[in-house]
Amino acid sequence: MENKILQSAYSPENFRKRGHQLIDQLADHLDKTLNEKYDKVIQWNLPEDEYVFWKKFLADGNQAHLFSEILKHTTHVHNPKYLGHQVSPPVPLGSLSGLISSLLNNGMAIYEMGMAPTAIERIITEFICSKIGYDNKSRGFLTSGGTLANLTALLSARKAKVAHDVWNDGSDRDLGIMVSEEAHYCVDRAARIMGLGDKGIIKIPATSVFNMNVSLLEEYYQKAINDGITVFAIVGSAPSTATGMYDDLKKIWTFAKNHNIWFHVDGAHGGASIFSAKYSHTVNGIDQADSVVIDGHKMMMMPTITTALLFKDGNHSHATFSQKADYLLNKSRDEDWYNLAKRTFECTKTMMATKMFSLLAIHGAELLAANVNRLCELTEEFAEMIR
Ligand SMILES: Cc1ncc(COP(=O)(O)O)c(C=O)c1O
Incomplete structure (x- = not known):
């Protein structure tokens, strides 16, 4: 029976x-x-x-x-x-590719559990890196959602910029990040998961048009330093969720560079502007970010859930979760790109790269540009209507 x-x-x-x-x-x-x-x-x-x-x-x-x-x-x-929610109407081909993932169920943690999707994921992330304007030192991976990707990026930032090894040794010092008060709540949540607490989340007030008031950056930074907080990262929103306003990424980058802190761009919602010649100006400066998050399931026509986390210097993506014993950064960069669990928060994940790859292989990158243009034009029309 x-x-x-x-x-x-x-x-x-x-x-x-x-x-x-x-x-x-x-x-x-x-x-x-x-x-x-x-x-x-x-x-x-x-x-x-x-x-x-x-x-x-x-x-x-x-x-x-x-x-x-x-x-x-x-x-x-x-x-x-x-309208009003950011989850995209997925391109049907992406959904069909999702079916392949559901049936084949290759878990992707290690190469033998997903040969094609692992190789494809590298190609996809290299493609997105090149659109960001990164050079060939860059590298990334796909992960399950913008929330997880932002958390992962902040963990990478902490690893790279905090002098002591918090991952392995813990921390008895106050650490902090800077972010606009208009940023998506998941950045705040990530900071709390990392134990930064209220005082470690330095919220920069927004301007009257709801983007980060970059003229306040120095003042808020100095205050945090005087309060004994080691600020290790700043997050720019591209754009923020509620209003769709893009932060001034160039100014944030200059600030981050001056203070040697990590510059992360939460482009979960609108980072896809990089695909459009007409709208890429909205993310000017994104090529200087240490890390960038872009959700496929927002403006890239993907079914949930498909998120790219890209690093300007790919070495950082190999360091995030490394334990003392396997922290062989230079070696692991080239040897282990295909064992993704070393770099992603997840162990098992879906074969999400196949969805994006099908879009590129069958429709071509111009579909992404056409979609971004259409969405932005509709938004402009809508803005006119309610003005
Ligand atoms: C700007 C921004 N960042 C992050 C997220 C979280 O992404 P996800 O829903 O993929 O976890 C969202 C979701 O709406 C968002 O708008």
């Missing part, structure tokens, strides 16, 4: 049949959504009602309706009226 259940669950024929049905269903959904045949982006239900509905479905629902009910009960991000 047990064997029968397993056989049926893994049956290639069942997979084929259900797969064809599901693709047809999703293609119809895409057609209806894109062409506004559904009148709403979301058919709102109260959380408690939704919970009861799915409880009941599990007890006695009609299996044949499972996927159609999921479609009915979710947010339709491909609807042209969808």
Whole structure:
């Protein structure tokens, strides 16, 4: 009996049949959504009602309706009226590549658990690095989300800029980072995870147009130093989440350079401007950042979750999590690029690189530029409407 259940669950024929049905269903959904045949982006239900509905479905629902009910009960991000959240309407090809990852389930921690996606990930991150304007010393990896990527970048910053080895020895000194009060909350959260506490998160007030008030940087830095805090990093937002305003990355870089602190750019939302000749000016100075985060699932048309963390000097990405015993920085740079768990927070992760690679291989990089341009133009139109 047990064997029968397993056989049926893994049956290639069942997979084929259900797969064809599901693709047809999703293609119809895409057609209806894109062409506004559904009148709403979301058919709102109260959380408690939704919970009861799915409880009941599990007890006695009609299996044949499972996927159609999921479609009915979710947010339709491909609807042209969808706005206000940053999760992208994924390009369908990216979703199909996600299916490959789900079935093949190559965990990516070490090379033998994902040969193609590991090599592909290197190609993708090299491509993004070149668009940032980094030279061939740069290197990066993909990781599960902007939140995790920002935390990882700050850990790299601490490793690089704090004189003592906090990762291995802990710290009894007050450490701190500087960031705009308008930055995404995950930067604050990352700092707290790192034990920096309230006084180690030096929030720079925003201007009247909601970007970092860079004229206050020296004053806030000096105050922190006088309070005995070792400031090791500054984070620029490209852009901040609530308003879409980009910080002045060039000015932040100059400040970081003068004080020898790490310059990180949280470009989770809009770092994709690097792909557009028309809008790349919004991230002027990004090529000077020590590290950059860009979310694929925001302005790069990827399904969740696909985030790139890029380092101007790739050596730093190998040092972040190194223990004393394996801290052979120079050696590991070239030898271990293909054993990704050494550099990423995760051990197992999805084969996210295949999604981006399919986009590049089949649609080409111009699709990314077209998407950034379209989103920015729509935003400009919207701004005009509400002015
Ligand atoms: C500027 C910015 N940084 C970081 C994040 C967090 O990224 P993720 O949702 O991929 O964890 C967001 C998400 O909205 C964001 O807007």
